[in-house]
Amino acid sequence: MSDRPEQRPDQRPENARPTERSRTEDEAERRKRSGHSAAHARIAHQASWVDQQVRVAMAKGEFDDLPGAGKPIKDLGREHDPDWWIKRLVEREQITVLPPSVALRKEDAGLDDHLDTIAFEGDVRREVEDFNARVIKARYSLSPGPPLVTMPRDVDATVTAWRERRAARLEAQRAALAASRPEPRRRWWQRRR
Template structure:
């Protein structure tokens, strides 16, 4: 008694060798007939699925594709993938710099010293200028370097506004004594 898997493997080998002989006789390149058969099989499977109604009532049917803006962005697919997967540090340098530029104010607000803010801005500007100099292909670098003095002033204004908001929120409470012991006079 033969194993059914072995019989199936022999059958497939026979079919493939017959196809190769037919390709050699017809003068076509090997594999073209197999590729044509595969494409026909796929097309038939799609048509059968359509007739069965497998593609009816899919989510998003009849709705516009989300994320299509009013302007043409050739890198929409990579930007969407990076956002969906929440990937950092991957992708073309131009897109990474755009993302960093968008989030830079929030990152600066986490810093406590003006010297640290200046250091981060100088580093960011250096990377933007270096990216503009390199011709590695990919999307163009449209991110502008930031004016360090103006950004430091904006950072200081945001910081002062945060401190004022905190002071307005928390009413001043009377100080408590540390040990609660009263001294007699």
């Protein structure tokens, strides 16, 4: 008696190679099953079903007065561009991609306005130090585009200028508030003659 389980002749072990006969039997069984399934029938009649649904909708008038009816299709005459979606995203979101030297120059021009929106001196100091670190990193890296002409800022001088601008803004706000307040009305007993 052997240790192997008995095999029926119609079954083959998992590690056995399929023979030409078993392949043709498998193919015949697959064709038989797929030809009689409900899914096969649904797929075969899908196109006619869709056409019928469109005809019914047209008869009901569901396609009348759609937005854009009678107008030309936008960008129909252009040649196909595989990156059309990214270009539309850039246009819609107004994204600009600048070389690092130009981006740092632009950030340097608007840094004082950005610093004026910050309320605490420690945060201003961190922003200037972060800007300086990026400028120094860009100076020592090879980057495409025009050369970097932006210089790191003096942190203490920038913070002092921020403090002065902030004091001037607060004083202007106080003066505007004082000017907008009406003079207190004098009561009848306080009036001078």
